[in-house]
Amino acid sequence: MALKDRYGNPVSTGSAKAVAAYDRGVEMFLSDRWGAGAVFEEALAADPGFAMALTGLARAQATDAPLARQTLARAEALSDRLDARERAHIGILKLVLNGRAAEARDAVKVHARAYPRDVMIVQLCGSVFGLIGFSGRAGREAEMLDYVASLLPHYGDEWFIHTLHAISLCETGQLDRSLAVMERALAQNPLNANAAHFKSHALYELGETRAGRQFLDGWLSGFDPRCALHGHLSWHSALWALFDGDIATMWRVLDDSVAPGGSQGLPINKLTDTASLLWRAELAGVPVPPDHWRVLSDYAARFFPDPGQSFVDLHNALCHAMAGQGDRLARLAENPGGFAGDLVPPVAAAFGAIARGDWDSALGALVPALAQQERFGGSRAQRDLLELTYVAALMRTGRADEAARTLRLRRPVIAAQLAGPVTPG
Structure with a gap:
């Protein structure tokens, strides 16, 4: 039986140890916790041919675009042993790393319909700095909310989707709902920096200066600079x-x-x-x-x-x-x-x-x-x-x-x- 990642996606590796490390790396990356790259390296130490760990490492290396492209090329070289989702996953990241944002945005939307729980791809369109957020299109805030709403039935009560949902609610003016959803995301994953960030946005939009300072200054005290x-x-x-x-x-x-x-x-x-x-x-x-x-x-x-x-x-x-x-x-x-x-x-x-x-x-x-x-x-x-x-x-x-x-x-x-x-x- 094929191994699956935490979100139920089959992965092309026979190493349970590699998958466990990959899952930790994904959680750290989506929470913006320091060290995700090193954890993806742990997954590769367990299985050097684990393509999804290479894609995760490429994401963690994104501030060094040439290095990230080299890492992704290593994953692409394994394509003949991967399934359709994994090949599409790599193809989308290749578009992103080569600056083809509009093509990547369209590809993510198609991918999300076929593989809605492929979190490292669907996340690319789910924030204000994402492929929808930086599309330059009028109505992109409503577009992002619509995109995230299409994912909700596939996640249930999970901190990842609550995080994306809350910021899309906030940016469309649904502040009370946004804050309630974000509180849920933080309760499920208190180390989630994205949730802390988006809660700060909701408090800003509500004019809660003192409450915002109290919350954020306390949260930042334990956050790796x-x-x-x-x-x-x-x-x-x-x-x-x-x-x-x-x-x-x-x-x-x-x-x-x-x-x-x-x-x-x-x-x-x-x-x-x-x-x-x-x-x-x-x-x-x-x-x-x-x-x-x-x-x-x-x-x-x-x-x-x-x-x-x-x-x-x-x-x-x-x-x-x-x-x-x-x-x-x-x-x-x-x-x-x-x-x-x-x-x-x-x-x-x-x-x-x-x-x-x-x-x-x-x-x-x-x-x-x-x-x-x-x-x-x-x-x-x-x-x-x-x-x-x-x-x-x-x-x-x-x-x-x-x-x-x-x-x-x-x-x-x-x-x-x-x-x-x-x-x-």
């Missing part, structure tokens, strides 16, 4: 400190755990989270030394030199404008690309105008981007960067009443929070 989500969860913590008027803590968390040089996370998070926090601090009237923007602009130019990742390009435009790097900003505006590339030039124009003190021009430039801002990707919490910039532009141009109405209409939870210790300047 080498994990990919540590820096981004720290961003949530620092943002709540800003909302709470605790500026000293905001700076400490930013420097120690969010910004380049402090965070051990992914470059995309170091850049976007730092830029977002610095800008929101400035809008709240907190002085930001110019050197911070110059350092971050240099970091952006080093790690993301070419336009094409629209969520990153949004934040690059902010960094380059605030650092006075006109050439870098112009390159973004003149050579847009990526899933929402048409929205990058107006954002670049807006931040360039703000850097010159021309808030009237910024206001006009922001309108087309704000109207379609979900296409940039990221969470609603992250895209508040644009919402608050627009409100600040209204205030700077003498339209305070319109600014207040706009914020109450578009982001009432932020309007309530900004009535507290900090207000946009």
Whole structure:
């Protein structure tokens, strides 16, 4: 009888020890716990020809794309001894690692219908940073909820599906349901960093600053800083400190755990989270030394030199404008690309105008981007960067009443929070 993984998928190995290690690696990877790669290596030590362990290792190596592609090629070389699911699994990861995101997204949806419990594949479309989340398509939040809902009958009461379901509920405004589902996911797997992350989003959307700080700061105290989500969860913590008027803590968390040089996370998070926090601090009237923007602009130019990742390009435009790097900003505006590339030039124009003190021009430039801002990707919490910039532009141009109405209409939870210790300047 063929061996199966924890989710009931047959696997092409005769080693029960290899399967047990693989299952542990999958749980660690989906929970964003440190060491998943080493556990997949344990599975390979038990069976060097275990293709699924190679795919898991490739996922764990994704920050080193050439290495991940080499590992996946080792799995692909075993294709003649694999079943149809495993071959399709490898094919989808090959699309992802070669930057063919649209093809991969369509392939995942087909795969999920045939093999709904192939968690390492179905997970690729199940988060705001996933293949649907970064599709650049209007309505992608509802699309993600629909995708996750199609999986629910196949999982029952399992923490993995609760985690995906909760964030899709949160991003479509179903906050009470989201929080209840996420509490269930955390109760089943308290070490699940994704659940802690998405609970933080629900608390943010509910305006629960104090409760959010209490929960997240306690949870982070036992979280390995080498994990990919540590820096981004720290961003949530620092943002709540800003909302709470605790500026000293905001700076400490930013420097120690969010910004380049402090965070051990992914470059995309170091850049976007730092830029977002610095800008929101400035809008709240907190002085930001110019050197911070110059350092971050240099970091952006080093790690993301070419336009094409629209969520990153949004934040690059902010960094380059605030650092006075006109050439870098112009390159973004003149050579847009990526899933929402048409929205990058107006954002670049807006931040360039703000850097010159021309808030009237910024206001006009922001309108087309704000109207379609979900296409940039990221969470609603992250895209508040644009919402608050627009409100600040209204205030700077003498339209305070319109600014207040706009914020109450578009982001009432932020309007309530900004009535507290900090207000946009």
